[in-house]
Structures are given as structure tokens and as C-alpha cells.
Amino acid sequence: MMTKFSTVALLVALLSACSSQQQTIHAKLSAPVKQVVDEASPSDAPGAKSQNKISIGPGEIKSPMHSDTTKISTAKVSDIWAEIAAHQAFAHQVSHPRMGKYLARYTNKPKQFNRLTKPATLYLPYVVTQLKQQQMPPELALLPFIESGYNPFAYSSSGAAGLWQFIPSTADHLNMKRNWWYDGRRDIVISTEAALQYLSYLHKRFSGDWLLALAAYNGGEGTVSRAIRKNRSKGKAIDYWSLELAPETQAYVPHFLAFAQIVSNPEKYGLKLSNLSPEISFTPVLLDQQIDLQQVARLADIDAEMVYQLNPGFLRWASPPSGPFNILLPVKASEVFNTRIASLPRNNWLSTRHHIVQLGDTLSEIAQRYQVPMAAIVSMNKLKSSNIIDGQLLKIPTDANHRKSRSTVHLATSASGQSGHRVRKGETLYGIANKYQVSVNNLLRWNPWSRSKMLQPGQQLIIK
16 A cells, blocks of 8 residues: 555656646646555445545635636647557557447447547547647547547436546535535546546556556556455456456456547548547637626527537536636637627626515525526526525526426436436425426426335436
8 A cells, every 4th residue: 555655656746747838728637645555445435436535635626717727729730530540659559359349339230330430520639639739648548438428418327427427526625616506527628638647647657557547447446456466465467458357347448449540540440430520629718797698699699509518517508606617619619709799788698587585485495486496596686595595686597598308317228218316315396396307297207106105215307
């Protein structure tokens, strides 16, 4: 087991190296580090889909409201796929029988491969650029294909979210903000920053072995460390292929390696990748006030769907009420937006409904009536407490213009086309409905039991 002194020294060196990189539109890490612990914890059980044993301390990932807005430049290459193929650092050199299953999966189904690569076109150049600036292997940009299919709206049944599939405990350790308005795990900039910092840390922790680092990213660093110690005590090899790991982690690394090898030489496998420019197509715009995302689309003269695709961290019809914050827009559209927003009165930035407090109203009842969290009403109206008075005018956040088709959480889908949620201890119907941004009535309609019936931990709910 690593000593406290050696572990802290290692991580301090890691963060010092990271901080020397060129500053980009995402935030830097700066907080103290924690000691690495290899022992088991409830969240680090074998088979858990987690990056749960995070040893990077809280407070290190800044909120997108405070991200640097320095424009990123890209090297002059003609095709991002060719860039990844030409500069792979480790994946193209690995060969193992366990990779064969995944090579066959894509070579036998080229249409499936093409469908999988299509969603990445908007985000892949940005991720590759970040890896280059961190001097990390460019093939790591392919990891979100394995994690989420490069879908920032992806949400797993275990609670992982975003391109990089961070679970809540990891997000908490990295201080990635999550509330009714915003989820940093789905933010393209913030989640990529966190993923690269964590992967870099794991690479150093496991003595520069990327396969062990990837296994730890999937199954937990403590889990991998214990497997190494077990093999060492028995005189066995301690490379990734020799370790006894959970089935998911056993599959995770060869799946990634197979995908990377196909990208390195698609013609060899009878596949073709469409040319993709390495230029980052979006840029951040700094705003200091909450704004309706539909209003953003109108001012930028673009489709609202593009606003949602670039800003999946915003969970509602508007940006968070606290700021300042960055919103990502296509480069040309940002110029149009900046010109128009400068002449738009600030009271026209946001659409809300209003509620006049009646005698006997309580804030919790009003929140339930409009099906929004009480905290959202408190935040929007800058209330110092939950006390309200007769005749008071309250602004109510509304999902009238909310992007239902994109913000609804994407889960692992069954053969019937339905998605599911496994009930956890203490969860309520209202809380689950709010989590997936559906109405309680719809939740009840999809599941055959009455409103009065108690939820049981482990119960499976249908989410459509």
C-alpha cells in the first residue's frame, strides 16, 4: 500500500504538471489532494460501474459559470480520424484474443459502426484538442464511444451520466455541480476536464500502464489495486490481462482497444470513416444573467436543437439563475448572438410564469402545484427563507419550452423499447418523476399501481 507521503507527493506532482498546460476554455484544478486509499469501500465493490475511489480532492473542478473563455486553437490537420490513427500511443500496439469479439462486432455490422461514430462529430474535435494540450494519447478520445456512444444525454441505470459517464459520487468528489437547473456531468467542457484529469492521475498511479488505468476508470482504482496485490502474493503476473476483475471490467478494456484499432486502420476491417474536420465548431459566450434557451436560439439565428446539443448540462428551458456562466454556440452564430443580445433589454431575456400568493398558500404547495422543486422557486426569486406573504408575486420556472426530446434521460433500453429505473431506499414518486423530467401522472400511467402504494427498494419502474 502506498504511504501517505508518497501518495500526496505523486498527486501534487500530477496536478503541478497539469497546471502548467496552456489555459483553455475549461477550468483548471487547484485544490489540495487526498490520500489514495486501496481498501474496499461500499462504492468500490467489484463489478460496480464507477470511478468511485477518486483521490482528487473536492473543489478542484470549477463551475462552468467561472470557466476561462480563452479560445482554443487546433493543429492544422485535415481529418480528426486520421489524426487519432497516426498518433495512437498504446492501443494500436496491443493484441489479445479477448479483443476478437469486439473486432467482429463492428466488422460484421458496418452500419452499426457508422451509426455509432456519427454522434461524435460535434464533440470529438474538442476532446482531441484537450488531449493534445494535456499531451495525452489521442486514442483516449474514443473512450466516450464505449462509455456513452458519445451521447452527452446518456444516463445509465446505475446513475452514470454524460459523455464520460460519471456516477454521482465521482461528481461530488470532483465538485461537479448538480442541481435542478444543471448537471456538470453532462457539460461538454466540465466533464471532459474532469475525465482527463482523472485518467491522467490513474495513469501515474498505475506506473504508466494505460490498460490498468482504463480498468480502474471503469471498475475503481481500489478494485484494481487489490487484484494486483492478490496476484503478486500468489506469484502471478500483474498485467491487466492476468488480473481477476469483474466481467464488465474484463470486457471494457478489450472493447476499447478493438475500437481504437479499427479507427487506426478502418480499411483493414472493411470500414470507412467520413472525413471530419479537426476544427472546433463552437465557442463559449459569457453571460451574467439567466436566459431562456429558446431566446438564445432566436438571437443566434440557429435551431434550438443545436443550443441543446452544445449545452446538455442545462437541464431546463433556461440557464441557471446564478451566474456568470458560459453558453456554447457555433462560432459564426456567436457573433450574431453577441450583436443582438447587446441591444435586448435584460427583462426580455427570460420567460417565466407568475403566481400571486393567496391566503393560506405555502411554498411547498406552490412547488407541488407547478411540479417544480421548492428550491428552484427560492433560487429564482432570491428568497432568504421559505416564508411567503399574501399578495406576493412569485416567478415560477416552467418547462413550457423545455426540450423534452433531448433532456429526458436516456437509459439502457430493453427489447420492448422501454427504459427502467431501479428504486433506491428513500426515493419517492415525485422525486423520480423530477429526476427524469416526466410528470407523476405519466409515471403512474406507465406503471400499474396506485399513487398511494409505497415504493420498495429494488422495484423496477418503466420510464418512457
